[in-house]
Amino acid sequence: MPDGTVSWRHLWDETAVLHGRPQARWLCEEASGAFGDEFHGVLAEPATERQVAHLDAMLLRLQGGEPLQYVLGHWSFRTLDLLVDRRVLIPRPETEWVAGAAIDAVRDLLRESGERPFVVADLGTGSGAIGLSVAAELPRGSVEVWLTDVALDALDVARANAAGLGMAAAGVRFGHGPWFAALPQRLQGTLALVVSNPPYIAHDDERVEQSVREWEPAGALFATDNGLADVRTIAEGAAEWLRPGGRLVLEIGSGQGLAVCELLLGAGLVDVEVRPDLAGHDRLALGRREN
Numbered sequence: 363m364p365d366g367t368v369s370w371r372h373l374w375d376e377t378a379v380l381h382g383r384p385q386a387r388w389l390c391e392e393a394s395g396a397f398g399d400e401f402h403g404v405l406a407e408p409a410t411e412r413q414v415a416h417l418d419a420m421l422l423r424l425q426g427g428e429p430l431q432y433v434l435g436h437w438s439f440r441t442l443d444l445l446v447d448r449r450v451l452i453p454r455p456e457t458e459w460v461a462g463a464a465i466d467a468v469r470d471l472l473r474e475s476g477e478r479p480f481v482v483a484d485l486g487t488g489s490g491a492i493g494l495s496v497a498a499e500l501p502r503g504s505v506e507v508w509l510t511d512v513a514l515d516a517l518d519v520a521r522a523n524a525a526g527l528g529m530a531a532a533g534v535r536f537g538h539g540p541w542f543a544a545l546p547q548r549l550q551g552t553l554a555l556v557v558s559n560p561p562y563i564a565h566d567d568e569r570v571e572q573s574v575r576e577w578e579p580a581g582a583l584f585a586t587d588n589g590l591a592d593v594r595t596i597a598e599g600a601a602e603w604l605r606p607g608g609r610l611v612l613e614i615g616s617g618q619g620l621a622v623c624e625l626l627l628g629a630g631l632v633d634v635e636v637r638p639d640l641a642g643h644d645r646l647a648l649g650r651r652e653n
């Protein structure tokens with residue numbers, strides 16, 4: 363450009379050399395403040411000094427190995443755009459599918475009964491991804507959704523994300539503490555759905571990528587007992603906290619299907635089932651408290 367400034371088209375091309383076009387576009391959108399179709403509208407425009415500095419700062423963080431989602435500061439999950447930073451696990455695509463199963467389970471219950479609202483608990487909510495999707499995608503007033511976490515700073519992120527939802531978060535509540543202990547005692551035996559993506563990776567699992575180990579909160583990832591300690595605690599509490607006919611939906615680790623089935627059956631749940639994800643790995647465990 364004549365005055366020494368650069369256009370967004372140029373910055374996008376330049377960023378794409380190292381980061382590929384889709385990732386470069388997300389970064390340029392973030393720095394320009396123009397998203398989606400709007401970004402095409404600014405391609406020929408010059409970037410301001412402040413915008414270029416923002417882009418450079420993000421590129422520097424990426425070079426340091428920080429995951430793109432933390433660098434951008436937000437990430438999409440189903441219908442939501444969630445604030446994410448190092449306080450919470452980056453919500454994964456497979457968890458979108460788990461959230462879908464949770465939403466379907468509540469839809470079934472809503473069809474079976476005219477009672478409202480159904481009480482739902484998302485245990486270990488992190489960014490709030492699963493529970494906020496339940497709140498946002500089901501008819502308003504049909505659910506009261508409890509988002510709980512043992513990590514206070516994760517709950518802060520979930521609160522910020524709930525605030526971004528406006529009216530859709532009217533039925534959202536928060537609880538701090540370990541698993542079911544984060545919920546008020548009066549909810550015992552009343553929950554229509556318990557959904558959780560607990561830590562399920564064994565500490566010595568060598569398949570965990572270096573950037574995950576380095577950047578994401580260890581408390582969100584790893585569990586003792588070969589990754590099954592938290593799943594066991596949730597399974598054991600479920601029969602007590604679910605209402606009769608209430609559903610349990612759990613994200614689980616690849617290869618944990620059989621062990622988790624045994625845990626759910628041992629806890630007295632019925633209709634126990636494990637479903638593989640698109641890659642064919644055990645990913646979702648379902649159970650129900652008997653009517």
Ligand SMILES: C[S@@+](CC[C@H](N)C(=O)[O-])C[C@H]1O[C@@H](n2cnc3c(N)ncnc32)[C@H](O)[C@@H]1O
Pocket residue numbers: 450451452453454457485486487488489490491492510511512513516539540541558559560561562581582583592
């Ligand atoms: C795998 S992350 C899931 C986060 C989010 N639900 C998602 O799917 O993206 C597990 C979450 O469980 C929380 N957590 C770990 N131990 C816990 C415990 N004992 N009680 C409650 N939450 C716990 C972590 O802080 C973390 O937010």
